[in-house]
Amino acid sequence: MASVIEGDVIPRLVLAHRHGPSAGQAIVRGVLDHLGRSVGPNADGTPVDAFSRCIVSGDPDRALLVVRDLEARGVSFEALCDGLLEPTAALLEAFWVSDAYDFSDLTVALGRLQWILHELERDVGPDEELHGVGHRMVLATVPEERHPFGVSLASAMFHRAGWDVTDALVPESRATLLSLVAEDAYPVIALWVGRPCHLTGLPALIDQLRRASMNPCSRILVVGPPCGGPAESLAHLGADAVAETALEAVERAEELLVGVLEQD
Secondary structure, three states, rough: OOHHHHHHHHHHHHHOOOOOOOHHHHHHHHHHHHHHOOOOEEEEEEEHHHHHHHHHOOOOHHHHHHHHHHHOOOOOHHHHHHHHHHHHHHHHHHHHHOOOOOOHHHHHHHHHHHHHHHHHHHHHHOOOOOOOOEEEEEEEEEOOOOOOHHHHHHHHHHHOOEEEEEEEEOOHHHHHHHHHHHHHHOOEEEEEOOOHHHHHHHHHHHHHHHHHHOOOOOEEEOOHHHHHHOOHHHHHHHHOOEEHHHHHHHHHHHHHHHHHHHHH
């Protein structure tokens, strides 16, 4: 088992750190070259703000052109997701919470982001070869979530990292999710949370998942913007790990898998 960890899991942890500041600088330059800085009420002039306003304004083709230009400049799929698409979704959610946009505006904008993510996945081609040796997970939003973009992006990142992902995306109910983990021995169960208010019911859900899981050694990972605070402040959730972003979630999942394999 030690050879498995050294030969498969640890290299994946190293890969999780391969996106440095140069990718972020390329994103800043690329977005500003195409869109300039945002202007108008509440605009902060950042590339993510400019990109989000392009999405909301109903010009997804122009936004896709920005993304493809960044690809041509050598920005990786993972860096684009982590440095542009995911922060844009978070900013759109913040606009909605502040009443700058209504729920229908948010839904349409996230749908456009979903389309861009799909086109980006087509551009980069097939996923990396599956790594096996326990690299299996079920991934879903908490049942209260209604928008699938965040969990779809996380799924794409895990697929690209070589994970075998069973996507529940937006389950109909807790019963649906509990039934899923009872049917197969997943080493990792990952839950996407988009809003802080949805953290409230997580401790009970996580307890139910542990009880229902076919795999008594399953590790539970909670992912999403509300997980950006100190880990100690989220300890009450009962998860084995938390991650604010999808890229960070890949790293946390690799670390959790080490524990599962060592326990086995």
